Amino acid sequence: MLTLGPDHVIWLDGQFVPWTEVSIPALSHGLHYGTGVFEGVRAYPTDQGPAIFRLKDHTDRLLNSAKILNMTVPYSAEELNHAQVELLQRNQLEDAYIRPLSFFGPESMSLYNQTLNTYTLIAAWHWDSYLGQENLKRGVSIQTSSFTHRHANSTLSKAKATGNYLSSMLALEEAKRNGYDEALMLDSDGHVVEGSAEHLFIVRGGELFTPPVTGTIEGITRDTILKLAKEQGLTVTEKLMTRDEVYIADEAFFTGTAVEVTPIAKIDGREIGKGSRGSITEKLQRGYFDLVHGRSKHHSNWLTYVRKEHDRRTENSSQYETAV
Ligand code: PMP
Numbered sequence: 001m002l003t004l005g006p007d008h009v010i011w012l013d014g015q016f017v018p019w020t021e022v023s024i025p026a027l028s029h030g031l032h033y034g035t036g037v038f039e040g041v042r043a044y045p046t047d048q049g050p051a052i053f054r055l056k057d058h059t060d061r062l063l064n065s066a067k068i069l070n071m072t073v074p075y076s077a078e079e080l081n082h083a084q085v086e087l088l089q090r091n092q093l094e095d096a097y098i099r100p101l102s103f104f105g106p107e108s109m110s111l112y113n114q115t116l117n118t119y120t121l122i123a124a125w126h127w128d129s130y131l132g133q134e135n136l137k138r139g140v141s142i143q144t145s146s147f148t149h150r151h152a153n154s155t156l157s158k159a160k161a162t163g164n165y166l167s168s169m170l171a172l173e174e175a176k177r178n179g180y181d182e183a184l185m186l187d188s189d190g191h192v193v194e195g196s197a198e199h200l201f202i203v204r205g206g207e208l209f210t211p212p213v214t215g216t217i218e219g220i221t222r223d224t225i226l227k228l229a230k231e232q233g234l235t236v237t238e239k240l241m242t243r244d245e246v247y248i249a250d251e252a253f254f255t256g257t258a259v260e261v262t263p264i265a266k267i268d269g270r271e272i273g274k275g276s277r278g279s280i281t282e283k284l285q286r287g288y289f290d291l292v293h294g295r296s297k298h299h300s301n302w303l304t305y306v307r308k309e310h311d312r313r314t315e316n317s318s319q320y321e322t323a324v
Contacts, residue, residue, distance in 0.1 A: 030103025034163025
């Protein structure tokens with residue numbers, strides 16, 4: 001259940017509107033055909049108040065997703081970034097999951113999209129780690145999905161488009177119904193692509209491997225981990241891999257804005273390594289949480305502070321701890 005209070009506002013095409021009063025036309029194209037593009041962004045508490053992690057990169061990806069669908073979003077990246085900062089200020093959120101969404105409206109029910117207007121909303125609310133706080137330590141159990149990952153040339157899987165998530169939803173529902181926490185999706189050749197909505201890394205012999213993102217979105221957490229791993233002196237190789245390569249990995253983990261860095265303990269009933277969070281995963285996880293909470297000296301340009309500079313300087317400096 002979403003935890004939005006009655007005074008909570010949503011940004012809707014330039015206006016801040018109480019979320020209970022937002023009305024979306026029932027005949028919106030986006031609702032009927034999954035013609036929308038969206039982002040999942042997170043803000044974390046830091047000792048200078050909340051900060052949005054890699055906001056510019058998320059907004060650039062949103063606008064690129066729109067470009068792939070040939071959808072015109074009538075806002076600049078700066079306007080969308082500013083709206084997200086102000087949304088957090090107005091809702092007084094100390095941490096947040098932020099959901100910008102652009103979708104086609106109700107101007108026509110024809111599949112042809114070029115006669116349609118684009119509507120944009122941004123919502124933000126508190127959302128704990130997607131796969132559970134406990135699983136950040138313990139690790140999740142996953143199942144290889146019976147659903148093939150969407151083909152790169154069918155719905156254009158570099159777009160974070162709403163309709164693309166039907167196959168993700170089916171895969172996750174199947175995995176959960178079978179008693180697992182998440183799914184692992186393969187392409188039509190049997191190569192690993194990702195989880196239902198998170199990228200995969202494995203560790204073998206002290207080195208890191210991850211599948212290429214040819215058939216899926218370019219992950220911002222994945223990119224963060226690639227950079228962090230190199231800074232920690234790890235060798236990282238992007239390569240095609242099969243499910244049995246995951247079976248014999250020493251460690252494995254998922255990355256994503258929602259799942260953050262979540263260890264994978266088991267796949268298809270087989271333990272990965274010792275069946276618990278591995279030491280390389282733990283170190284990268286710690287590095288990631290240090291970054292997002294502003295405790296690292298590196299990459300400070302990835303943080304967009306929500307409070308004005310003056311308010312940040314006068315703020316009590318308390319250290320935020322993470323539970324991992
Ligand atoms: N794959 C898919 C299909 C996604 O939707 C997402 C975002 N939830 C990811 C991977 C992870 O991407 P990011 O690290 O940018 O959140």
